[in-house]
Amino acid sequence: MELKMIKVIIKSLLLIILSSHYVNANNLVCRSPLVIQSLIKEDQEKAQPISDRVSLETIKKIEFEYDIIITKLKTKNNLSCFGKAKIKIPSDVLDFLKYYPILESGDPKAKSIYLSNLYSHKKGDEYIALDRVYYNVHIADNQQETNIMYPHDESVSRTLYGLAWLQENATRLEDQSPRFKYKKALIEFTEADSALNIYWSNLPDYIKGQMKEDARQWIKNKNKKCGAIKTLSSQSHSLEEKTKIYTCQQQMTRERLVQLGLTENKDKK
Known part of the structure; x- marks a missing residue:
């Protein structure tokens, strides 16, 4: 009798499971x-x-x-x-x-x-x-x-x-857009320059003192090679010339960041 009841219960459970599966499907x-x-x-x-x-x-x-x-x-x-x-x-x-x-x-x-x-x-x-x-x-x-x-x-x-x-x-x-190239060069320079300035401002004073002359010489060489950023306010520069200056400044600033160990050299494999 008990065995029969167990079989009935098992069959009922199977029917419930199958029915539930059918409804969910x-x-x-x-x-x-x-x-x-x-x-x-x-x-x-x-x-x-x-x-x-x-x-x-x-x-x-x-x-x-x-x-x-x-x-x-x-x-x-x-x-x-x-x-x-x-x-x-x-x-x-x-x-x-x-x-x-x-x-x-x-x-x-x-x-x-x-x-x-x-x-x-x-x-x-x-x-x-x-x-x-x-x-x-x-x-x-x-x-x-x-x-x-x-x-x-x-x-x-x-x-x-x-x-x-x-x-x-x-x-x-x-x-087709000289303006795109200019804006890209400007933003990329601004980002690189900002990263370098943050690094410099966080240095201890004694480290700044040791690096000051090297930093001054690097800025001088950068402006000589690329053209100084402060000259860009002049109306004499075309958009193309401004783009070249910002691109060159950005590239040299990125190189400086790599030298200081702040970013990886993307050209290095």
Whole structure:
């Protein structure tokens, strides 16, 4: 009798487990892997033809993820979803945006792409965060196929498109922009000079005394080779000449930092 009862209990437990597995397999929500996979594919494919067509391969190389996803409403075959997306800015685009005067004297097309697809989003150091992404999902009866629909703006696709367009056009825009080269040289010099000044200000006075003459001679040689920074306020220098001076000053300052052991020599293998 006891053995029979045990068998009945075991069968009941197996039925519960199987039933639970069946329900979970068919209970798709907005964060389900199948839905997310379909969503990412949809975002990438919709980005390609937004304006000037960009390569789908370029788009697919841009890293992004959905951070928080909430199922707002669910019926038998439909989901209403809300999420947050986090899109990594490719390193070359990050450098381009750092130096290129895209809202000033830059290329009109680049400015338009930027304003339409990227400018309104909050930017961190390496990511663009989209805090309000809404999408609807229709699930086929076989539970294996989904169709993504956007009730509002396709913000992820637009951001992917903007980043991909800049990535494919950055080199051309840089080559065509003397202002880009000047701004890049200025910023890189400022960063190197600031690092050297911080190092110097933190030295003990007795060390400064020992290094003072060497530092003075280094500055003299640098200004002789490159041209002095203080002369750049003169109107007689063209933008190209200013760029050359800042580039040379930056290179020599970086070399000084390497000599002092503050940075690694990038040319050293």
